[in-house]
Amino acid sequence: MANIIELFERFAWYGFFMLFANYLTSSIDVGGLELSQAQKGIIMGVGTGILYFLPVITGSIADRFGYKRVLFIAFIIYTSAFILMPLFKSFTGVFLIYLYLALGAALFKPIISATVAKSTTSETASIGFGIFYMMVNLGAFFGPLVTLLFKNSSYTLVYYISAGIIAINFILLLFYKEPEREESNESFGDSMKKVFTNIFEVLADGKFVVFLLIVAGFWTMYNQLFFTLPVFIMQWVDTSSMYLFFQEYAPFFSENYGTANGQMEAEFITNFDAMYIILFQVIVSSIVMKWRPLRSMMAGFLVCAIGMALTLTTQNVVFTLVAIYIFAIGEMAGSPKITEYIGRIAPAEKKALYMGYSFIPVFLGNVFAGFISGNVYQWMSDKTTFVKQEVAAQGLNIDESLTQNEYFEQAASAMNMNTNELTNHLWSTYNPASIWSVILVIGLAAVVALFFYDKYLKSLENK
Missing domain, CATH: 1.20.1250.20 (MFS general substrate transporter like domains)
Incomplete structure (x- = not known):
């Protein structure tokens, strides 16, 4: 139930x-x-x-x-x-x-x-x-x-x-x-005091805190699936080929998940990640089952970083789907091992406590991901920002009170282009795909940090 x-x-x-x-x-x-x-x-x-x-x-x-x-x-x-x-x-x-x-x-x-x-x-x-x-x-x-x-x-x-x-x-x-x-006779205030005492107790374990910070890098990169990728696909990726494919062979999908201008919904594309996991999680888990958790995490984080970076490099929807598949393989290999590893390294008498604080990297990863998908994306990749910059650069005067779509259409008309031509012009002029490098660096930093963390732990074992 x-x-x-x-x-x-x-x-x-x-x-x-x-x-x-x-x-x-x-x-x-x-x-x-x-x-x-x-x-x-x-x-x-x-x-x-x-x-x-x-x-x-x-x-x-x-x-x-x-x-x-x-x-x-x-x-x-x-x-x-x-x-x-x-x-x-x-x-x-x-x-x-x-x-x-x-x-x-x-x-x-x-x-x-x-x-x-x-x-x-x-x-x-x-x-x-x-x-x-x-x-x-x-x-x-x-x-x-x-x-x-x-x-x-x-x-x-x-x-x-x-x-x-x-x-x-x-x-x-x-x-x-x-x-x-277990029934407790503690007051609610005492229970809350114990919660925060436990936080400081966990934070006193330096090796555990370092691991949590490293994993926060993974979650920062991972959360771009929800924070950045749907926006990037909607703004930049041409999904018309997928629309035409479904229109011919499976019209249910083009009719229900397509748009009026012959594109597929961005969220329909990103949802392929969940489908890949449903189809392949058992296979991937069986492969990495016998791997050491840190090794599996390193491999998973690396593949995840490459996949997410690749999703942000192209306007080709087929390439995007392949990149999401690569990302999903890394996610399936690395993400489940995080919980398993925490369970292994936690002191026997504190397993529940340590497992309870595995939220810390997810919390940090969301906050950092928000900054990357917010300020950084707006500066490096946002179509709305770029069209306004291009309008200013060409000395055009367009009413700021228009909706985003109306403004974009007016800008395209003023530049003697259609909206697709303006999108491609902004793509080649402002290079919004450059944000892939930010995502890749974050993922690679987590992998490298995890590698040295593993080496450090092995050196302690050999002493």
């Missing part, structure tokens, strides 16, 4: 989150908010980062007040946040409602994994968590495919669908059985 609840929660989450970057930055006339890339980076980076930081506190709340009660509160916050989200249009308003949504997710996040852990034995834990991760990926794959069907009608429907999916969990909660947990 816990895993089914996880499936619907991930379905609702990824149903909106895969679309979130383009919702924040797209033109008003297609339902977007026209926020800047920097503002998008703050909302997604800081907001999602806080989501991953809070479980260290919310986990203690769940242990104190009961899983079922906290899940009920989480679903109330989730549902109300999704319903309210379309009402907020300003940067401040969207940021605040997203933080409210993140609170609901943070209350939910530690409970299901804890339920699986408490409901399985050493013999059944592997299959239990295998089902858990399968549910995560199924939700991540099918969520966007459903919500994208309604994106062209209204982004508001996307949030309402996510709210409806989460609301199903109110019914499932009736059948959820509270796992056994």
Whole structure:
């Protein structure tokens, strides 16, 4: 039951989150908010980062007040946040409602994994968590495919669908059985004091902190899948060849995941990552199963970095799909090994404590990823920024009050081009693909740091 609840929660989450970057930055006339890339980076980076930081506190709340009660509160916050989200249009308003949504997710996040852990034995834990991760990926794959069907009608429907999916969990909660947990006589204040004492205890382990910082580099690069890639594809990649392919051989996809101008939705392209994982995770896991965790992580991080960098180098959609496949192979090899490694290096009497603080690199990775996809992308790759620079460079006068799409069309007309020709002109003039080097450097830095970390640990073992 816990895993089914996880499936619907991930379905609702990824149903909106895969679309979130383009919702924040797209033109008003297609339902977007026209926020800047920097503002998008703050909302997604800081907001999602806080989501991953809070479980260290919310986990203690769940242990104190009961899983079922906290899940009920989480679903109330989730549902109300999704319903309210379309009402907020300003940067401040969207940021605040997203933080409210993140609170609901943070209350939910530690409970299901804890339920699986408490409901399985050493013999059944592997299959239990295998089902858990399968549910995560199924939700991540099918969520966007459903919500994208309604994106062209209204982004508001996307949030309402996510709210409806989460609301199903109110019914499932009736059948959820509270796992056994230790009752504590501590006050809530004492529980919180222990939480922060534990943080300092973990941070006192220098080798563990170094490992967490290295892994933060991986998550910074990984999160570009959600923060940067959908925007890059929408702004720069020509997906018309895929549209024409589906139109001829599988019209359902072109009709439901295509746009009015003969392109495929950017989020449909990025969603191939989840499909690759569903298809190939077992194969990749069987290959790296016997590898040392650090070796598997190094290989995975390297392949991931190369794949993500390649997704940002081209306007060719077929090349993009191949690059996403490369990225997914690295993700499947490296990401699961992080948790396994933390479990191995944690002192026997502190395994639960160390596993609980594995959120730190995810938190940092989201914050850093927000900066890269925000300020850095706006400076190096943002189409909206470049067209305004080109208009200024040519001394043209175009009304700033126009929507993004209207402004771009006016600029193209003023330069005697169509919109595709202007896109290609900006591509060759401003080289937006150069951001690939930033992503690759971050990934390579994590790989190199992990290599020397491994060498250092081996030298300690040989002494």
